[in-house]
Amino acid sequence: MDLTLFVWRQRGQLDKGRLEQYAARNISPDMSFLEMLDTVNEGLIAEGREAIAFDHDCREGICGMCSQVINGIPHGPQEKTTVCQLHMRHFKDGDTIYIEPWRAKAFPVIRDLIVDRSSLDRIIQSGGYASVHTGGVPDANAVLVPKQDVDIAMDAAECIGCGACVAACPNGAAMLFTAAKVTHLAMLPQGRVEAARRVCVMTETMLREGFGSCSNHYECQAVCPKGIKVSFIAKLNREYLKSFMGNPGCSTGE
Amino acid sequence: MTLIKNMVGRKIVMSITGLALVSFVCIHLLGNISLFSGPDGINAYAKMLHSLGPFLWVVRLIMAAALGLHMVFGILLTLENRTSRAQKYAVNKHLSATVAGKNMIWTGLLIALYLGYHLLHFTGQMIMPEFSSSRNLDALGRPDVFSMVVHSFQHTVVSVVYVTAMAAVGLHLSHGLQSMVQTLGLNNERTLPVMVKVGAAAALVLFLGYAAIPAGIVSRLVGR
Numbered sequence: 001m002d003l004t005l006f007v008w009r010q011r012g013q014l015d016k017g018r019l020e021q022y023a024a025r026n027i028s029p030d031m032s033f034l035e036m037l038d039t040v041n042e043g044l045i046a047e048g049r050e051a052i053a054f055d056h057d058c059r060e061g062i063c064g065m066c067s068q069v070i071n072g073i074p075h076g077p078q079e080k081t082t083v084c085q086l087h088m089r090h091f092k093d094g095d096t097i098y099i100e101p102w103r104a105k106a107f108p109v110i111r112d113l114i115v116d117r118s119s120l121d122r123i124i125q126s127g128g129y130a131s132v133h134t135g136g137v138p139d140a141n142a143v144l145v146p147k148q149d150v151d152i153a154m155d156a157a158e159c160i161g162c163g164a165c166v167a168a169c170p171n172g173a174a175m176l177f178t179a180a181k182v183t184h185l186a187m188l189p190q191g192r193v194e195a196a197r198r199v200c201v202m203t204e205t206m207l208r209e210g211f212g213s214c215s216n217h218y219e220c221q222a223v224c225p226k227g228i229k230v231s232f233i234a235k236l237n238r239e240y241l242k243s244f245m246g247n248p249g250c251s252t253g254e
Numbered sequence: 255m256t257l258i259k260n261m262v263g264r265k266i267v268m269s270i271t272g273l274a275l276v277s278f279v280c281i282h283l284l285g286n287i288s289l290f291s292g293p294d295g296i297n298a299y300a301k302m303l304h305s306l307g308p309f310l311w312v313v314r315l316i317m318a319a320a321l322g323l324h325m326v327f328g329i330l331l332t333l334e335n336r337t338s339r340a341q342k343y344a345v346n347k348h349l350s351a352t353v354a355g356k357n358m359i360w361t362g363l364l365i366a367l368y369l370g371y372h373l374l375h376f377t378g379q380m381i382m383p384e385f386s387s388s389r390n391l392d393a394l395g396r397p398d399v400f401s402m403v404v405h406s407f408q409h410t411v412v413s414v415v416y417v418t419a420m421a422a423v424g425l426h427l428s429h430g431l432q433s434m435v436q437t438l439g440l441n442n443e444r445t446l447p448v449m450v451k452v453g454a455a456a457a458l459v460l461f462l463g464y465a466a467i468p469a470g471i472v473s474r475l476v477g478r
């Protein structure tokens with residue numbers, strides 16, 4: 001099939017950027033969206049033009065690198081599907097497709113469709129871990145965890161850190177991402193120890209990194225490729241209230 | 255102070271002040287519908303309120319503080335959120351955000367404008383002073399709130415202003431109520447979709463309840 005693409009081209013942070021039109025010809029419906037872009041890029045390179053820069057790594061929906069807003073929806077029209085797992089059969093011959101990078105103050109564009117998502121890493125660095133003393137391997141089941149709690153923790157741990165939630169949020173907020181990390185660790189005994197400090201520090205880092213706050217539009221949940229639920233945001237809010245009640249000076253002062 | 259330095263803290267301030275405001279909105283409606291039982295209903299209610307004396311002022315001050323905080327944080331959050339997503343998408347499809355949710359700041363500011371008018375009208379009685387209840391007493395010597403309200407709302411323009419303002423309140427709350435529950439962390443996966451529906455339904459009931467008063471009067475069904 002043949003498609004018309006409007007792709008965001010931007011040389012760097014200082015460049016204003018613009019949408020440019022490309023033709024994608026002889027695209028097989030079995031191709032993934034990224035393979036379609038590879039084909040377009042091969043054509044561009046053959047013509048001596050600059051290839052479209054986009055992020056990708058695993059191409060099997062687990063690394064969270066691929067990050068494109070397709071026709072106004074982060075990761076495109078298919079529910080719970082990353083761009084790399086999106087197939088061209090979901091489009092029709094003759095379709096026009098708009099491809100833009102994640103847009104948020106905390107995600108500056110590096111080039112074309114590639115954005116700098118290290119702000120998410122800095123949220124994790126600030127508190128998204130459990131400090132455990134490593135020693136010998138502990139016995140299995142030495143620490144018992146209720147099945148329901150494990151299930152919730154595992155659901156939250158599915159987040160691949162792609163940042164689609166931020167890209168979809170009208171406020172550029174990272175609440176779904178942070179809520180997934182906070183919930184994942186707060187549900188487990190190993191993570192419980194530092195739960196109060198963690199929620200406080202991570203939410204403060206969000207603000208410092210330039211993310212917005214949550215207005216409960218739930219756009220994030222609608223685009224998340226891993227089905228992370230906004231009920232985790234309620235959990236984060238509960239954890240924050242608990243942390244605040246325990247220590248109103250919860251601020252880290254950093 | 256940490257509460258306002260943290261973005262979740264700020265939202266909690268919004269939701270608690272929002273809760274105080276909605277509580278007022280509910281109680282105020284329960285009082286106002288006494289108008290449907292005629293002058294004896296609402297004039298007696300107004301007299302009772304004024305007999306509360308200092309307590310009435312305590313409530314007024316709490317409401318003013320809640321409104322002030324709510325407005326300051328509402329405006330602050332909106333401005334901050336806009337800079338966090340300064341660059342717009344060329345094509346942007348919203349999958350779940352509602353008209354009400356996206357326009358909280360506008361319905362909010364409309365409510366603030368209306369509140370100024372409403373307080374000057376029925377509390378300060380500086381707008382349409384000819385109907386002022388403190389100047390016109392009823393047969394029992396009470397301020398005639400019933401006639402003040404009825405005469406005011408018989409002006410179509412006044413009724414339209416009030417119904418419009420109540421539509422703003424209804425829209426604000428159709429997003430605000432469920433948002434408040436979520437911000438306070440009172441949701442789980444099961445309750446969330448229920449809260450979205452209950453919040454919108456409650457907002458509709460409040461709108462219909464309030465709008466019934468000017469609508470009833472302007473259509474001459476009430477107050478003859």
Ligand code: HEM
Nearest residue numbers: 215269272275276325328358359362363366430433434437
């Ligand atoms: C009758 C008066 C009002 C009531 C009952 C009310 C109620 C509420 C409630 C319950 C919320 C949800 C809080 C949350 O998300 O946790 C809310 C949000 C909001 N209110 Fe109001 N409000 C009123 C007046 C105003 C006014 C006068 C403004 C003007 C600035 C305003 C601006 C906002 C904004 C911007 C939000 C959204 C904040 C966000 O989610 O980022 N409200 N309101």
Ligand code: SF4
Nearest residue numbers: 159160162163165224
């Ligand atoms: S919550 Fe979902 S959308 Fe957000 S970063 Fe994690 S996987 Fe991506």
Ligand code: FES
Nearest residue numbers: 059063064066084
């Ligand atoms: S490339 Fe790894 S998730 Fe898409």
